[in-house]
Amino acid sequence: MSDIHLSIATTDYDHFRDFRTGQVKAQGIEHTWSVLSHHEIFARFTANREWDVSELSFAKFSAQVTRENPDIIGLPVICSRLFRFGSFYVNRNSGIRTVEDLRGKKVGSPEWAHSAAVYMRGWLHNEKGVKLDEIEWYQAGANAPGRVEKVELTLPEGVRLTRVADRSLSDLLAAGDIDCAIIARPPTCFLDGHPDVVRLFPDFVDMEREYYRRCGVWPIMHIIAVQRRVLDAHPWVARNLYNAFQESKRRSVERLLDPAVSRYPLPWLANYAREMRDFFDGDPFPYGVKENMATWEQLLTYSAQQGIAHRLASPAEIFPPGVTTEVVV
Numbered sequence: 001m002s003d004i005h006l007s008i009a010t011t012d013y014d015h016f017r018d019f020r021t022g023q024v025k026a027q028g029i030e031h032t033w034s035v036l037s038h039h040e041i042f043a044r045f046t047a048n049r050e051w052d053v054s055e056l057s058f059a060k061f062s063a064q065v066t067r068e069n070p071d072i073i074g075l076p077v078i079c080s081r082l083f084r085f086g087s088f089y090v091n092r093n094s095g096i097r098t099v100e101d102l103r104g105k106k107v108g109s110p111e112w113a114h115s116a117a118v119y120m121r122g123w124l125h126n127e128k129g130v131k132l133d134e135i136e137w138y139q140a141g142a143n144a145p146g147r148v149e150k151v152e153l154t155l156p157e158g159v160r161l162t163r164v165a166d167r168s169l170s171d172l173l174a175a176g177d178i179d180c181a182i183i184a185r186p187p188t189c190f191l192d193g194h195p196d197v198v199r200l201f202p203d204f205v206d207m208e209r210e211y212y213r214r215c216g217v218w219p220i221m222h223i224i225a226v227q228r229r230v231l232d233a234h235p236w237v238a239r240n241l242y243n244a245f246q247e248s249k250r251r252s253v254e255r256l257l258d259p260a261v262s263r264y265p266l267p268w269l270a271n272y273a274r275e276m277r278d279f280f281d282g283d284p285f286p287y288g289v290k291e292n293m294a295t296w297e298q299l300l301t302y303s304a305q306q307g308i309a310h311r312l313a314s315p316a317e318i319f320p321p322g323v324t325t326e327v328v329v
Contacts (some may be wrong), residue, residue, distance in 0.1 A: 122302030133158035
């Protein structure tokens with residue numbers, strides 16, 4: 001019997017590269033792999049389901065997988081994960097010095113269903129007591145105008161969200177027309193050294209390490225989504241894809257730990273990689289359901305609270321049954 005053929009779309013991550021280039025093979029599967037920006041992938045997959053297997057923002061995934069009779073399901077394969085305390089940028093003229101100072105302020109993000117902002121809004125609401133309805137929320141493109149939501153929303157009662165079509169968050173923040181931006185990448189005004197735009201938490205790395213030690217959450221931005229029709233026809237595909245992604249990631253981390261074969265021409269990178277490996281108890285970038293349970297549960301809670309997910313789902317619902325069943329030889 002010949003292999004089945006799947007179309008796959010992701011950004012060009014090193015931890016996927018060996019799978020994409022064929023150095024690692026998913027048993028029984030051939031693929032055509034599109035390497036695109038994640039913004040293009042998200043827009044095309046959410047609108048048209050153009051690939052069988054696709055990278056997808058977790059926020060957008062949560063909106064679609066909690067619909068009635070969803071047509072996608074996830075794999076516990078992490079494309080992108082980042083702590084986000086470094087993602088708060090404020091205009092120093094706003095008077096914001098602490099988290100509590102965000103009450104009553106104008107805070108923007110590129111989309112409401114923007115995973116970085118979902119995490120930080122959830123942290124504000126649940127851990128710091130700054131409730132969603134105590135902030136004036138704005139949505140606009142990060143560094144260029146025109147960005148729009150890609151999934152349907154049901155905003156919580158009392159939440160005010162203003163959409164700005166003709167200006168960017170960077171422009172709004174630099175001009176003081178919003179007080180803070182929660183944004184995945186630094187806004188252009190910050191990178192260009194605007195004197196009034198600073199990080200709210202300049203010590204964000206220490207904050208993030210302490211946060212992980214305390215709660216075990218290692219925030220996930222993007223995962224792999226699969227069209228359900230693929231698994232309905234071939235249930236074995238989920239585990240075979242997972243195994244290939246896992247092996248590709250293992251090789252990528254192994255290269256980072258060995259300066260003789262690292263793809264990245266940076267001094268001391270291997271030393272830092274070993275430090276991160278040890279900090280995360282041997283795996284600095286874990287895949288899996290059980291391995292990330294605290295993170296999956298928090299993500300799903302925040303997405304439901306913020307009107308992105310249609311309901312509160314459990315991790316067991318969003319992944320194929322048994323996809324990471326332990327196999328002992």
